[in-house]
Amino acid sequence: MKPTRFIDSVNCAVQGIIYTVRTQKHMRWHFLAALVLLLAALLFRVTPVEFMLLSLSVSFVLFAELLNTAVETAVDMITPEYHPLAKIAKDVAAGAVLVASFGAAVLGYLVLAKYIFPLYREGLSVVGTSSEMGTIVSVLLVVIVVIILKAVTGKGTPLHGGVPSGHAAVAFAIATSITLNTQEPLISLLCYLLAIMVSHSRLLLRIHTLREVIFGAMVGxxxxxxxxTLFHFVG
Structure with missing residues (x-):
């Protein structure tokens, strides 16, 4: 029955949020990201206007995920079997979440970059700038270590499968070398984003497991x- 009291309506709304968090993995990630974002805003003491913008972006993403769950549930109730129109409805609802998440990421970057990037530069300066020779040695060393690890574990080939993911290891080694060469946070962010995309492709192709990809990224x-660091202190 439709609730008649305000408190009953609020309880129904809260139950809807709890259901979404309990059943939707992406909603749990959104809540975790929101928690980290708000803690960062508190830590860096952002201005009231910046905090308002961050709060609105977080609310919009959570709102989009709630609507996405509502659409998926309604579609499953109408037609539990596969239907092209049902797929379109779910894809469009998921697209709304993606657009909201992208907008929130851009807004979060614009607000927090001026607080985080100076600290990031200081951290990079501790490791030191990578030389041209250091970059070449890093990539070659990563390739050799990956081959050795795959030979020891007896799984996969140097270019396909096994522990760890060679593509992830090399991609993150290159991203790290570029980061240390440039000492620029934005370039570093874009390079690591490309490395993540390369690593994610290994998951989509079912060549590696998530654990193998993460291990490869850590190795690289x-x-x-x-x-x-060795070249910096020796030089």
């Missing part, structure tokens, strides 16, 4: 940073 990043 650690070796590139370690070689750069």
């Amino acid at each position: 990043t650690a070796l590139a940073a370690g070689v750069s």
